[in-house]
Amino acid sequence: MPIPCTDLLRIFILNVGQADTSVIVTPAGNVVLIDVVNARKVAGLLQSLGLLDGECISCLVITHPHSDHYSGAGAIVSKHPPRHVLLASPTHCTGTPGYHALINKVEEMRVLPMFVAGCTTIQPDGGFPERTGPVFRILGPTENMIQRLAEAKAVTPNHLSLITKMNFGEFVMVSAGDAQMENWAYFDQEGLMPGSCDLVKAAHHGSRHGTQCERLERLNPKFCVVSSDPNGRHKLPDLIGAATFHVHANSRCSAVLTCDSGTVEVRVGKAGTCTAVHYSEAADSEILFATEQPLLAVSNLTDWKALVRRRLDEP
Amino acid sequence: MRVYMPIRLPLERTYYPASRDEPEQLLCWIPPHELEALIKAGRAPARLRDEHPLGLELEVSAHALSQAGIELPAPADSLKAAYLKLRNERRLPASGYVQATYLEQGTRDNHAPLITAAADMIAEPEGVLPSGLAPEPAMSAGEEPDAAMRRLARLAEE
Numbered sequence: 001m002p003i004p005c006t007d008l009l010r011i012f013i014l015n016v017g018q019a020d021t022s023v024i025v026t027p028a029g030n031v032v033l034i035d036v037v038n039a040r041k042v043a044g045l046l047q048s049l050g051l052l053d054g055e056c057i058s059c060l061v062i063t064h065p066h067s068d069h070y071s072g073a074g075a076i077v078s079k080h081p082p083r084h085v086l087l088a089s090p091t092h093c094t095g096t097p098g099y100h101a102l103i104n105k106v107e108e109m110r111v112l113p114m115f116v117a118g119c120t121t122i123q124p125d126g127g128f129p130e131r132t133g134p135v136f137r138i139l140g141p142t143e144n145m146i147q148r149l150a151e152a153k154a155v156t157p158n159h160l161s162l163i164t165k166m167n168f169g170e171f172v173m174v175s176a177g178d179a180q181m182e183n184w185a186y187f188d189q190e191g192l193m194p195g196s197c198d199l200v201k202a203a204h205h206g207s208r209h210g211t212q213c214e215r216l217e218r219l220n221p222k223f224c225v226v227s228s229d230p231n232g233r234h235k236l237p238d239l240i241g242a243a244t245f246h247v248h249a250n251s252r253c254s255a256v257l258t259c260d261s262g263t264v265e266v267r268v269g270k271a272g273t274c275t276a277v278h279y280s281e282a283a284d285s286e287i288l289f290a291t292e293q294p295l296l297a298v299s300n301l302t303d304w305k306a307l308v309r310r311r312l313d314e315p
Numbered sequence: 316m317r318v319y320m321p322i323r324l325p326l327e328r329t330y331y332p333a334s335r336d337e338p339e340q341l342l343c344w345i346p347p348h349e350l351e352a353l354i355k356a357g358r359a360p361a362r363l364r365d366e367h368p369l370g371l372e373l374e375v376s377a378h379a380l381s382q383a384g385i386e387l388p389a390p391a392d393s394l395k396a397a398y399l400k401l402r403n404e405r406r407l408p409a410s411g412y413v414q415a416t417y418l419e420q421g422t423r424d425n426h427a428p429l430i431t432a433a434a435d436m437i438a439e440p441e442g443v444l445p446s447g448l449a450p451e452p453a454m455s456a457g458e459e460p461d462a463a464m465r466r467l468a469r470l471a472e473e
Contacts, residue, residue, distance in 0.1 A: 017382075039366045066333070067342070067372050074369035090464035093334050097344040098372025100322040100460055105369055107319055107467070114471045115464065156336045233378045 002055040003029035009134055009168045009268040011199065013225045014041060015258035017283040018205050018232030019068035022175055024166070025049060026133050027270070030058040030124035031080075034164055034175050034201075037068060039075035044286040051080060058124040059084040061138060062102070063177030064161040065095030074102050082106070085113040086120065086138050088160035091146045116140035116162055119192060132270075134168040139187050149182060158204060159183060165194060170272030172196070174219060176203035176210065184215055194219070198274055199266050202226040206237030206245060206257070216248045223276050223295065224248065224255040225264050229283065230307055239311035246304035254299040261301045263287050320466070321457040328415035329452040330375065330398055335411075338402065341375040341395045343387065343415070358386040393422035401449050414452045417445075 005028050014021040019037040023045055026032070031051060036042055051057070060082040062070045077085075085106050095103075106113050114120065117140050125133025140162045149155035161177035163184075172194050176184075180203070187193045200221040204210025205228035216224065226245060228236045237245065237257070249255035254276070256264065262280040276295035279287045295301075328349050333340035345353065347370050353359035363371060363383065373379050375391045387394065397418050401407050458466070 040362065067374070071372065072366065075366050078368050090461075090468070093336070094460035094464055096331060096333065096342055096372060097324050097329065098342075098370065100324055100463075101369040101372075103463070103467075104321040104324070104457075107321070110319075112471055113467055115468050157334050233374075233376055 002052060003031065003050045005029050007270055009171070011173060011266040011268070012045060012287075013201055013227060013258065013264045013266075014038070014045070014287075015262045015279075015281060015283050016041065016227070017259070018228045018234060018236060019071075020063070020177065020201070020205075020227050021072070022201060024134075026058075026125050028125040028133060030133075032059045032061070032122075032124055032136065033057060033073075033076065033082075034061045035063055035069040035177070036060070036073040036076050037071050038284070039072035041284075041286055042072055042076055043079060046076075046080065048287070048289065053079050055080060057082050059086065059122055059136075060106075061086045061162060061164060062088070062099075063163075064088040064157055065093060065099045066157055066178065067096070067098055069177070070099060070102055074098075074105055077102070077105055077109070081109050082111060084122065085111055086122075086162065087113050087115050088162055089115045089117045089140055089143065089146065091117075091143045091160070092150055092155055093157045093160060117142045119190075132169070134166050137165045137167075137192070139163040139165065139192055141183055141186060145182070145186050154182075156180070158209070161203075163187065165192070168268050168272065169270055171198050171268045171274055173199040173201075173266075174221075175201040178204040178210060180204065180209050181212060181215075184212075196220045198222050198268075198272075199276075200224045202245075202255075204236070205232075205234070206241040208238050208240035208244075211237075211241055211244055213244045213247060216244065216252075220252060222253050222274070222297065223264070223266060224253055225258060225261075226255065226302075227258045229259040230257065230310075231259075235311075235314075237307065239308065242304055242307040242311055245302075246308055249299075249302070249304055254295055254297055255302065255304070256295070256299055257302045259283065261295065261299075262291075264295060265292075320463065321455065322460050322463045323454045323457040324370070325412055325452040326455055327452045330394065330413045330415055330418050331411045332398075333374075341398050343373055343375050343394075345371040345373075345385075353385065360384040388419045389422035394418060397421040406447070406449050408448055408451045410451060412451050413449045417450050 010025040012023040020035040022034040024032040158178040164175040206226040261278040
């Protein structure tokens with residue numbers, strides 16, 4: 001086993017600027033990657049965790065064909081061949097050359113990429129009752145849903161986004177990619193959204209299209225991580241997004257922007273109890289485990305009110 | 316035994332939109348051999364060789380180019396304006412892929428004003444592009460993306 005077995009599930013939501021990368025290490029030492037940007041940082045983390053060059057990762061999930069979600073994946077799969085690759089449905093949008101080069105590389109490695117429409121379950125640590133590892137449910141929009149949005153001229157590549165729902169004991173995580181409100185609504189209707197959860201990787205870098213206030217109220221997470229840099233070109237979170245997190249962070253949970261917290265790590269024990277730490281590193285710097293600080297239940301790492309005011313003042 | 320069939324890729328530097336729904340967002344594809352040439356010419360940092368072994372795809376914006384440390388032959392705004400001009404004149408090939416050297420030559424010498432421009436595409440193209448359809452880049456052998464993904468989806472179902 002490349003990474004030593006422990007009793008913990010470790011979830012890293014990396015600070016990669018206005019982009020997404022999550023690294024999940026299961027108790028059995030298997031690695032699941034959800035989106036990969038900044039290959040240098042991801043490779044450094046995998047090496048620190050004990051994964052040697054040439055050793056496999058269990059699963060690579062690319063939520064949708066936007067380069068701020070896959071631009072580092074080519075380098076990582078070249079070093080760490082994936083056993084499974086899950087991609088967004090190619091309905092409506094088949095991606096660009098960078099995405100095609102990644103698919104070519106994966107196929108060249110004799111791994112058949114799988115396009116997720118509906119729900120696909122993966123259990124990297126095995127599915128036997130005695131090995132109660134984490135269960136990942138990858139949710140992707142169906143062809144019908146995309147077609148309906150296309151007919152309404154309302155579809156964007158973000159609508160293809162995969163949502164990952166992961167259970168480990170009592171612990172529940174939702175990692176939302178760049179899901180839009182229609183994606184959430186669809187999976188609500190299908191009964192696939194959890195009633196509440198412990199950790200949310202917020203949708204679409206905290207945009208008003210991805211994260212609505214009522215969604216956060218319903219999920220009621222202990223920790224909410226927004227992977228973005230508000231100074232980035234797309235200026236996310238926007239005004240409404242920032243106000244949403246301001247309201248929610250004040251009253252209920254620790255909501256942080258990765259540009260303020262650095263990488264966030266959530267550690268989950270077998271009983272489902274979780275603690276969170278953060279590393280404060282910059283987007284283009286590597287994670288140093290020695291810089292670990294606890295992420296408090298009510299954190300003031302991100303000044304949401306100041307961001308709301310700044311957005312109000314912007315032209 | 317499954318036969319490996321790659322998706323066709325541009326063999327030279329190419330400009331194209333992020334998707335048909337995002338025409339205002341221009342991307343540039345730099346295949347590995349051109350990335351290597353840029354690194355050797357000191358116009359791209361050496362770290363990109365390891366970080367993008369399959370080729371580099373980046374957004375054509377001053378912010379993204381500066382973050383990547385890449386120097387393209389023309390400013391980002393001029394390239395976007397030249398691409399938009401081609402689109403307005405219905406001179407883009409169906410794929411949307413435009414050979415980089417062709418678009419870049421359209422950013423020099425000409426000062427014709429751009430009549431229609433999206434809000435973030437206000438720069439004027441400065442060069443004259445030869446008339447007719449913009450040329451596509453040379454492409455590798457392989458399948459069109461649509462066909463390849465249909466084939467892969469079928470295989471996964473089996």
